[in-house]
Amino acid sequence: MQKALINSILLSGGNYYYDQAVILRSGIIENVIPEAEVPDEMIRIDLKGDWLCPGxxxxxxxxxxxxxxxxxxxxxxxxxxxxxxxxxxxxxxxxxxxxxxxxxxxxxxxxxxxxxxxxxxxxxxxxxxxxxxxxxxxxxxxxxxxxxxxxxxxxxxxxxxxxxxxxxxxxxxxxxxxxxxxxxxxxxxxxxxxxxxxxxxxxxxxxxxxxxxxxxxxxxxxxxxxxxxxxxxxxxxxxxxxxxxxxxxxxxxxxxxxxxxxxxxxxxxxxxxxxxxxxxxxxxxxxxxxxxxxxxxxxxxxxxxxxxxxxxxxxxxxxxxxxxxxxxxxxxxxxxxxGLATEIGLIAPGYAANLVAFDQHYNCSAVFFKGNLVEA
Incomplete structure (x- = not known):
């Protein structure tokens, strides 16, 4: 099942990305698209404006x-x-x-x-x-x-x-x-x-x-x-x-x-x-x-x-x-x-859906592993 991580600032590959949604499916990042293009029927997870980076x-x-x-x-x-x-x-x-x-x-x-x-x-x-x-x-x-x-x-x-x-x-x-x-x-x-x-x-x-x-x-x-x-x-x-x-x-x-x-x-x-x-x-x-x-x-x-x-x-x-x-x-x-930089370490299509969200005070707010939200 697809889900979209929204309302975050992406940090990947040495860059900031704003107003982007990360689409997760079957344990991988399926796509990164503008938030405005996320289909209405897709499950959305609101990250409340936090930073989002690779695991x-x-x-x-x-x-x-x-x-x-x-x-x-x-x-x-x-x-x-x-x-x-x-x-x-x-x-x-x-x-x-x-x-x-x-x-x-x-x-x-x-x-x-x-x-x-x-x-x-x-x-x-x-x-x-x-x-x-x-x-x-x-x-x-x-x-x-x-x-x-x-x-x-x-x-x-x-x-x-x-x-x-x-x-x-x-x-x-x-x-x-x-x-x-x-x-x-x-x-x-x-x-x-x-x-x-x-x-x-x-x-x-x-x-x-x-x-x-x-x-x-x-x-x-x-x-x-x-x-x-x-x-x-x-x-x-x-x-x-x-x-x-x-x-x-x-x-x-x-x-x-x-x-x-x-x-x-x-x-x-x-x-x-x-x-x-x-x-x-x-x-x-x-x-x-x-x-x-x-x-x-x-x-x-x-x-x-x-x-x-x-x-x-x-x-x-x-x-x-x-x-x-x-x-x-x-x-x-x-x-x-x-030697795994084509699989992990970036937020990009085809990469493992291993992600970390953290706030401006560097408190970890969410972890996703293989596309699933990790329980605290």
Whole structure:
């Protein structure tokens, strides 16, 4: 059955669209037409003048609603994350599994494979952030569980995942060439992160196949004028690069600078954690972020308290990024990272009917997933 979303201002592809109706049918956007042309007999949903944009795409989120999937992986936790994130307007996400014991990593993969049969559908697959990272830039990752990748372990993990691993963050400077070559030929986004790569190593990593960088400025050496490292290489090569726009992981001044330098290659992630007292990542809420206690007994920043809508708001209010462009950073650009930009990330005919409405105060007012209104 067709229905028309009316009385909204569309934000899509970096533009504003006024007085347009979005026609939904069978889970897709059938058309976008002037409101005056909507047939009288069609069901109309009045969005009361709010903004309407594509559903948010979060490629790095550790937990939501009290479910930290990477800590104690289960199908139950994936279900909680799907429902909670959908309520927040996240219509595509990668639950992120940080460095953990091998049996926990395998449990996460097995849970993802099992859950696929009953998933709502905003769970797209897994992002493995570790354990193949540089211990010097580990952040909250436990040093004792970080290790170099072996080709046999990587192949077994990919095989067991049956397509559920969509993204891997690693430190390429520590990996053998056969591992990197194998991953490059899988349908997996390979990202550099938690890395001590030199400038030359990073430039080499970004050459050839499109690769990405994980949470700019975090888990990497700061810039130095005599020893340029990963950050200047990112600014030169301009790969797709994620950033945590909470003003804590990255100051808003640096967010603004990164946007000027990277333009349409910079995209938003929440890197959100959730309160938990189980597993090796026991996150404590500190008002506007999460911390955990590392193996050395020191408290360390371990996750944000962002939603994707709040990250978008921060870009507009604190970094001077135009609203339509901030929307692109949460929708179109991550869709391009995934290779899905012909299916999600825009409001256009033939695209998935995954949409978010929000008011002028950045409160989420409606979410549509596969054309259906999501109950709060």
């Amino acid at each position: 948010f795409i979060d490629l790095q989120v550790m937990g939501a609603g009290g479910a930290l999937f990477g800590g104690v992986p289960s199908v139950e936790y994936l279900a909680i994350m799907e429902h909670e994130l959908l309520r927040q307007g996240v219509t595509t996400f990668l639950p992120t599994v940080s460095t953990n014991a091998p049996e926990i990593m395998e449990q996460a993969i097995a849970s993802a494979v099992a859950y696929r049969k009953v998933a709502i559908g905003n769970f797209l697959g897994l992002h493995l952030e570790g354990p193949y990272i540089n211990p010097k830039y580990r952040g909250a990752h436990p040093e004792s569980l970080i290790h170099k990748a072996s080709i046999s372990e990587v192949k077994n993990r990919i095989r067991n995942a049956a397509g559920e691993i969509k993204m891997i963050t690693l430190a390429p400077e520590l990996q053998d060439a056969d591992v990197l070559d194998f991953l490059q030929h899988q349908k997996i986004v390979v990202a550099i992160g938690h890395s001590g790569a030199t400038y030359e190593e990073a430039i080499a990593f970004f050459s050839g196949e499109i690769k990405t960088a994980t949470h700019l400025f975090n888990g990497m050496a700061p810039m130095h004028h005599r020893t340029p490292g990963l950050i200047p290489a990112i600014f030169r090569e301009r790969p797709f690069t994620s950033i945590v726009a909470d003003g804590i992981h990255v100051s808003f001044a640096m967010l603004e600078l990164a946007k000027k330098l990277l333009g349409d290659r910079l995209y938003l992630i929440s890197d959100a954690a959730t309160l938990t007292t189980t597993g090796i990542y026991q996150h404590t809420f500190k008002g506007d972020h999460y911390v955990t206690v590392a193996e050395n007994g020191q408290e360390v920043l371990s996750g944000s308290a962002l939603t994707m809508l709040r990250a978008l708001q921060n870009c507009v209010i604190h970094a001077g990024i135009a609203l339509p462009e901030a929307v692109n950073m949460a929708t179109l650009y991550p869709a391009q990272v995934l």
